[in-house]
Every structure is written in C-alpha cells, then in structure tokens.
Amino acid sequence: MTFKPLSVDQFYSVGNTEALIRWKHPEKGMISPADFIPLAERSGLIIPLGNWVLEASCRQLAIWQKETSLHAFTLSINVSANQFYQQDFTEIVLHTIQKNGLPPHCIKLELTESLVLEDIDEAIHKMKVLRGAGVRFSMDDFGTGYSSLSYLSLLPFDEVKIDQAFIRRAVMVDHERDWAIVEAILQIAKRLEMGVVAEGVETEMQLSRLQSIACEFYQGYFFSKPVPAEEFLEVVMGTRPTVLSNRLPDTA
Numbered sequence: 001m002t003f004k005p006l007s008v009d010q011f012y013s014v015g016n017t018e019a020l021i022r023w024k025h026p027e028k029g030m031i032s033p034a035d036f037i038p039l040a041e042r043s044g045l046i047i048p049l050g051n052w053v054l055e056a057s058c059r060q061l062a063i064w065q066k067e068t069s070l071h072a073f074t075l076s077i078n079v080s081a082n083q084f085y086q087q088d089f090t091e092i093v094l095h096t097i098q099k100n101g102l103p104p105h106c107i108k109l110e111l112t113e114s115l116v117l118e119d120i121d122e123a124i125h126k127m128k129v130l131r132g133a134g135v136r137f138s139m140d141d142f143g144t145g146y147s148s149l150s151y152l153s154l155l156p157f158d159e160v161k162i163d164q165a166f167i168r169r170a171v172m173v174d175h176e177r178d179w180a181i182v183e184a185i186l187q188i189a190k191r192l193e194m195g196v197v198a199e200g201v202e203t204e205m206q207l208s209r210l211q212s213i214a215c216e217f218y219q220g221y222f223f224s225k226p227v228p229a230e231e232f233l234e235v236v237m238g239t240r241p242t243v244l245s246n247r248l249p250d251t252a
Contacts, residue, residue: 061100
C-alpha cells in the first residue's frame with residue numbers, strides 16, 4: 001500500500017490521504033495498477049482485493065490515529081463497481097470501520113461516475129445508508145463522463161475530484177475553455193456545498209492558476225508522489241519536503 005497526500009491547501013498542509021494499492025512482483029518489480037486491476041476484474045479477484053484494501057487502509061489509519069496526532073485525518077479509498085455492488089458491501093464497510101475503532105467520518109469512498117450510473121437507484125441507496133452512518137463520498141475523475149453535471153445534484157456526494165486531464169491540457173496549451181470548465185465546476189460544487197479537489201497538479205503554474213479561481217484543495221506530484229506509510233508520516237509531520245518538483249506525471 002502507498003498513500004498519496006490529498007487536500008493540500010494553499011499553505012501546503014496535508015489533511016487527507018488517498019490509499020493506493022501497488023504490486024511489487026519478486027521478478028518483474030513494480031507492476032502498474034493499469035495492468036493488474038483489469039486482470040483482477042476479469043478473474044473475479046477484484047472483490048477480495050478491494051476488501052483487503054479497505055481493511056489494510058482502515059488498519060493503517062487506526063495506527064496513525066493511535067500513535068500520532070492525526071485524529072481528524074481523512075482517508076480516501078477507491079472502490080470498484082464489482083466491490084460496490086456486492087450485496088453486503090455496506091455491512092462490510094461499516095464492520096471494517098467499527099472493527100478498527102475508527103470514526104466513520106474519517107473514511108471517504110471514491111466512486112467514478114460510470115460506477116454509480118451502472119445502477120443509479122442501488123448506488124443512491126447504498127450511499128445514503130453509509131452516509132447516514134457518517135461515511136463520506138467523493139466522485140473521482142469528475143468531468144470524464146457525459147452526464148456528470150446532470151447527476152451531480154441527484155447523487156449524495158460530499159466532494160468532486162476534477163480529472164487531471166483538464167488541468168494538464170489547460171496548461172499545456174493555455175486552453176481557456178478548459179479553465180472555464182474547471183471554474184464552472186468549482187462554482188457549481190460550492191453552490192451544492194460540495195468540496196472540490198483538483199487532481200494532477202504538477203507545476204507551480206497549475207497551482208497558481210487554480211488558486212486564482214479560488215480552488216482550495218489539490219493533489220498531485222507537485223506536492224508529493226504516493227509514498228509508503230512510514231514515509232507518508234514524514235510528509236505530514238513536516239520532516240520531509242511536501243513540495244516535490246520534477247516528478248513524472250501521475251497515472252494512478
């Protein structure tokens with residue numbers, strides 16, 4: 001497991017992290033999630049793998065909360081469609097949180113638009129059950145689908161994450177239309193009382209432009225790459241630089 005700093009505000013403080021699974025093969029080295037996640041989905045292993053990520057992430061957060069001052073820290077966990085639509089998903093989530101002694105509001109589940117649109121009624125039901133217990137939700141890769149805006153007010157999300165493609169393309173070609181879309185998402189989300197995270201922030205220029213349109217939360221290699229748990233604490237505690245430049249683009 002690695003952890004990517006999230007919700008980094010204009011003061012470069014870290015108040016949240018996203019858990020990311022990584023596979024270190026004994027012979028082939030690091031294998032990209034883009035390679036092994038589709039394989040897990042086809043083989044049916046994605047559900048036990050997703051449940052393991054949920055358990056491992058909650059266990060790590062519980063350790064941090066017990067041994068450090070990170071009592072208000074929030075952990076974001078990606079959820080696949082197969083995992084989300086398993087019959088006992090809500091029970092598994094709540095049991096895992098309770099077993100590890102965590103406040104439910106410290107857990108944020110990241111869902112993509114395509115996931116919730118597979119069965120929107122079932123998705124809304126599961127989300128409402130978990131939100132009623134205190135769990136929060138984030139719409140990941142916002143803007144990559146065709147129906148994001150039309151469903152935004154209907155779905156009980158607490159946060160949207162603007163897809164990094166908008167941020168990267170807008171700076172590469174100084175595309176004002178992309179910046180207009182980003183700014184519109186910010187304004188709509190704020191009216192709906194949702195948080196907004198800009199993904200894929202890799203340069204000071206991107207950060208400066210986002211700050212100019214009142215974006216408050218960011219994620220990307222400009223701040224830190226995904227790091228193991230022990231290194232992540234160094235980032236949070238300030239014993240490791242939080243702004244790391246000249247990184248490769250983040251494809252996770």
